[in-house]
Amino acid sequence: MSQDPHEILDSPNPLPVLPKLTQGTAWHFTGAAGFLGIIESRQLLASSARVMNDTSELAYGALVIRQEWDELNKSPLHNDVLDLLGPVFDDELAPNVLKRLHIISACKGTDSMYQWLGYAQPDGYAIGLDMAGRWEAVHDGEPGEEEAQAGLDEYGYLSRLHEGWHDVIYTREEQRAATRALLEWMTTINARHALERLDGPAAPRAFLRAQLQTLMALFKDPAFEAEREVRFLVERHFSPGGGKDYLRFRTRGSTIIPALPVARRIDPDADSLRNHYGQQPDGPYELPVTGVEVGPNTGPWAADIAKQVLDSAGIYWIEPQRSLLPRLAT
Template identity: 30%
Template sequence: MDQPTALAFVRRLAGKDLSLGGLEGGEIQVSGSSPMYPVGISTGEVWHYTDVGGLRGILESNSFWASSFRTMNDPGEIGYGLGIITEVWKSMEAKQPPEVVNFVAELLDPDSLLAAFEHVHLLSASRDGDSLSQWRSYAGTDGVSLGLAARSALSSDPSGFDVSAPNIWGMSWIKVAYRRKVQIARCELFLHGILRDLEGSTPPYDPAQRTAQQLQTILQIVSFKHPAFVDERELRSTVMIGGAEPPVRQRGNASVPYVPLIRLGPGNQVQRLPLTAVRYGPTATAGDIAKYRQVMVETGYGSVPLIGSEIPFR
């Protein structure tokens, strides 16, 4: 059942204090669940769309890559989410004391958030494994959608970082909210939660409290998209890195930071990805299908079902 996800920003690996564009702090644990938090899923399947090159790379490495927010198809999404929160706050701030107004203004400062977002990496998926818009936008002419068991969470892989113990903070499979009424209601709950946290406190406020709240602000922002994209039914796995530089890969002439996401078993051993199926698109030819099967067999995923799109080719 989908439910509000308990945020657990835990320093999973020992190391330097977190450094996220000014979000310095130690270990942070936010327990419990509340409607103010993004909704996560833990049942059913999630589907990641990619081309045939991506299929081979994912299966050979047993990992997905969460990429820098700058690689998003629409970087304006960040501004959209921040705009919703800021709009709601403008309707509330007149009733707040100056010290609280200043605190929230710093929390929602675009420059500060942009600096923090330099450390944010996203992996996108969908609840719909056979979506025409997703085939067209993300899979190319020879792509597939990879089904993953939502209950088997992916973890950040520390082996690719340039220090032995980076700080990794993450949250898996957040449901993106598209309806404006839902977005506004969530922002109201979120901001009222911040105001409750500040009750009884006096400036200067606890830096660790501010860190936790700005991390939550980032999660709110990445969980909002314009209503025009509602048919994507998008889910996002969000990772934030502190105290280390992530590896980079080449995309054309650009170097793109990314964070490998893997499935860890007992003793932190890397396991096979929790694939439930590989689905090929509506334009796949017999040659394409044979190519997908060959890649799956060569990478040890030959037993995973290979299924076809039900969308009629046009």
């Protein structure tokens, strides 16, 4: 099996250009049906990027990346690299990533009217989640087994998106800098040789494509910076013909949305939330809920009813709070 891309070089920080995983609390905004489904199943659903509310976001990211690639093309020093990596840009990055990517959208706070209006409605719910630890698409195997069964292409890990919780990048300069750093790293002889040693001559292209698609999913127009969004990125690893297929489906209006169930794998050597509060885990996964807020337009008993839902699911350490935002016009 291929080596993790983070370890492909011997230097202390071989890939500083990859988006760093973020930690802290992610607030996921949802309606009443979503709140019940998440708490009762103790899982989130990562929706297919094919049915994002606004797929033009990926087109925006692809544009930023293309502009940086065009700048690199102006340098005669990198002709060999351009010939090697050019096929990545001959592909349509955005349509390709739509086939693979599943996303959970959240926010780093509960005071964003954009999140209440856009995702939960003011009479909805915000669920606080601890982003630390190993979050993954739910499966029945042991840690790592999903990779062994996965319907991946011949380049294995190197073709994988950089999965996990990430901060969305809004500033154009940060977006350009992240893309430029990745492309410049790929021009180094050491980087290409290390990749080729692992998976052969086509490995640099597979790796670059996956990392660019990761960046693409995290770039958003600066006009939306007030949303303070964080995203969980995950691929569908199980092909229909290989391994168990965990894909689920939900609806939004008349649209059918493919989705992957996601939760945090319990680390037996660490203190999980359920162990911490004296509750024995009933499986390999947990939903690390750290708080719940009910929307500013909810009725007077909404927080009490949310507490009953949490208690019935065994998440009894959470005391739901009412949003401090004033009532929002809808």
